[in-house]
Amino acid sequence: MRMSEGVEWALHSCINLAWLEPGEAMPAAKLAGFFSLPAAYLNKQLQALARAGILTSTSGPRGGFRLARASEDITMLDVVTAIEGAEQAFRCEEILRRIPGDHEGVDYRKTCAISQSMWRAEMAWRRELAGQTIADLKRTVEKREPATPGNVRNRFANLRT
Template structure:
């Protein structure tokens, strides 16, 4: 499984926004510059987060992006789902019914063991991300880094 770079960009973005007093807003170009991201390409991911209700966007001279809810109420899964969708990373092709070793449709009433294993793995992964909030992730950022980020972005 390989996630798009947008997942990493967006997880770092929500963690950064969670560090800003009163939650922002921060202009897109400042967030992009802070993480060394291409501003225009980054914009498409921010739009997905707004559409998913993870971020709020405002326009004007004091506009930008901020968390749509307190960090305690936004999960890592919401961010991943906004970028990648909610589908399992495994898509069973039912190859057990193909080729010279094909099983009959009657033998395939239940998902195969591989399909079941992958579904359990996906649900476990999703559950872990659903238990981890933006606030949890912000809490793991060292205090001196949070202070540095606040100074750099609030005074920009």
């Protein structure tokens, strides 16, 4: 069970976008250059965020990506779900159904004790992620390193390509 590395990239990029001027767009190539990431692949992750309604994309010169809504309204869970998909990590295959007998009208994904416990655990995980927004992360960093927003904007301005 391994989470895609794209989640880390997406979260960092969202925070960086939150530090830009409101309405300012940043192309994927620059967002990738910030962390020396492969541009085309980060682009793919950002597309997923756009499809999920977290970012909006603009084509052409001075285009790029920007946050589709306030950073207070984007949770970490939103980003994780956009990249990883909405499905649970544990997917009950209902192997109980493979025992001979009557399984009519039974959904073991809901009734199997194992499935229920796994679901509870996953909900606890989601609850934690849903309780943390991009704005929260931003605030945490700014409190520790107040110079960060300025540094980020500077680095973007000086990035070649």
